[in-house]
Amino acid sequence: MNVIIQNILLVIFYLTVPALVIHYAGKFLLLRKAGNVVVVYIIGLIVGNIGILGKQNFEVQSMITNLSILLSLPLLLSALNFAAWTRMAKKSIISLILGVVSVFIVVISGYYLFKPLIPETWKVTGLLVGVYTGGTPNLASIKEALNVSPNEYLMVHTSDLIFSGLYLLFLMSIGKVIFKKWLPYGYTYQGRFGSRSSEFSQHEDYSYFFKKYNLLPTLGILGISVLILLISVGSSFLVPPKLATMVVILMVTTLGIGTSFINSLRRSPKSFELGMYFILVFSLVVASMADLKKFTMDAMPIFLYISYTITLSLLLHLLLSRIFKIDADTMIITSTALICSPPFVPVVAGALNNRSIIISGLTVGIVGYAIGNYLGIFTALLMHP
Numbered sequence: 066m067n068v069i070i071q072n073i074l075l076v077i078f079y080l081t082v083p084a085l086v087i088h089y090a091g092k093f094l095l096l097r098k099a100g101n102v103v104v105v106y107i108i109g110l111i112v113g114n115i116g117i118l119g120k121q122n123f124e125v126q127s128m129i130t131n132l133s134i135l136l137s138l139p140l141l142l143s144a145l146n147f148a149a150w151t152r153m154a155k156k157s158i159i160s161l162i163l164g165v166v167s168v169f170i171v172v173i174s175g176y177y178l179f180k181p182l183i184p185e186t187w188k189v190t191g192l193l194v195g196v197y198t199g200g201t202p203n204l205a206s207i208k209e210a211l212n213v214s215p216n217e218y219l220m221v222h223t224s225d226l227i228f229s230g231l232y233l234l235f236l237m238s239i240g241k242v243i244f245k246k247w248l249p250y251g252y253t254y255q256g257r258f259g260s261r262s263s264e265f266s267q268h269e270d271y272s273y274f275f276k277k278y279n280l281l282p283t284l285g286i287l288g289i290s291v292l293i294l295l296i297s298v299g300s301s302f303l304v305p306p307k308l309a310t311m312v313v314i315l316m317v318t319t320l321g322i323g324t325s326f327i328n329s330l331r332r333s334p335k336s337f338e339l340g341m342y343f344i345l346v347f348s349l350v351v352a353s354m355a356d357l358k359k360f361t362m363d364a365m366p367i368f369l370y371i372s373y374t375i376t377l378s379l380l381l382h383l384l385l386s387r388i389f390k391i392d393a394d395t396m397i398i399t400s401t402a403l404i405c406s407p408p409f410v411p412v413v414a415g416a417l418n419n420r421s422i423i424i425s426g427l428t429v430g431i432v433g434y435a436i437g438n439y440l441g442i443f444t445a446l447l448m449h450p
Contacts, residue, residue: 199437
């Protein structure tokens with residue numbers, strides 16, 4: 066099949082499947098219980114590993130992931146009341162510090178445990194601290210700074226993708242139930258219309274989405290999101306290329322928060338729902354890019370190191386959160402932002418049925434992007450033989 070035709074069909078697939086999942090989720094109990102994100106993630110993993118996708122599709126996949134997440138953020142943020150985050154700021158900062166400390170302690174202990182099994186373990190420690198306090202951009206930057214071999218980088222990145230996927234599924238299913246029993250839970254949320262109430266369930270509602278009174282305002286806020294994206298991408302050309310991703314995300318987040326202060330935009334009836342649709346598109350594409358065939362036995366020590374880091378840092382973060390009385394949702398969204406990076410914050414917030422924590426999670430993630438390179442390189446140099 067012609068590559069152009071294949072890519073066109075792939076784009077249609079990526080845009081259609083999430084819409085079908087949304088449509089049928091309310092009709093079948095199994096889909097409703099699993100959750101939209103989990104369903105599209107499983108579909109993506111299956112499609113990505115049956116041999117129909119290849120390197121010729123990478124550019125299209127990358128384009129869709131970038132566009133979907135950057136368009137979703139303003140849509141999600143515009144529906145929030147920023148005042149709600151200011152009341153949670155202190156807890157978010159404390160949870161961020163606890164999360165970073167947990168990652169640092171566990172990675173350092175893992176260095177001594179896995180040193181006999183992994184060549185140049187000190188470089189891997191730098192990569193892990195960078196990616197689990199920041200994100201993939203930090204992982205790539207630290208690779209260049211430490212001159213990590215392509216093969217070792219591939220093993221780290223592939224292992225991270227596999228275990229982080231399992232980690233996300235755990236958080237969105239069993240984990241959220243366990244943590245809410247172990248940690249304090251429940252806080253005041255100020256909804257999009259400004260009424261003060263305690264809300265523990267914030268499901269998106271796609272009913273009557275295509276009615277004129279819903280569709281026109283939603284298309285308007287989508288147009289504003291496109292404008293925000295263009296401004297943000299344009300701003301990235303004013304900085305060095307290595308800072309471009311961070312600048313784009315910072316600009317999109319800042320301008321998205323800015324729209325939330327405009328009442329008419331904040332009250333757009335289906336902006337959050339459209340944002341979650343783009344999140345489902347993002348999740349589907351990312352899952353389909355995970356090539357499980359690249360995971361070989363040579364990567365097992367690194368995979369074990371990453372499994373050790375994510376699992377133990379999560380448990381240590383949980384313990385410290387209990388000591389410092391951090392609520393369950395704040396701890397979970399902070400851990401998500403650090404371990405999986407900001408794009409996955411709305412995904413987990415949706416699974417938690419608590420959209421008010423999105424700004425906190427994105428803020429934590431952006432701070433992580435800013436400090437990840439420094440912490441990763443510092444750790445690597447600290448452990449250099």
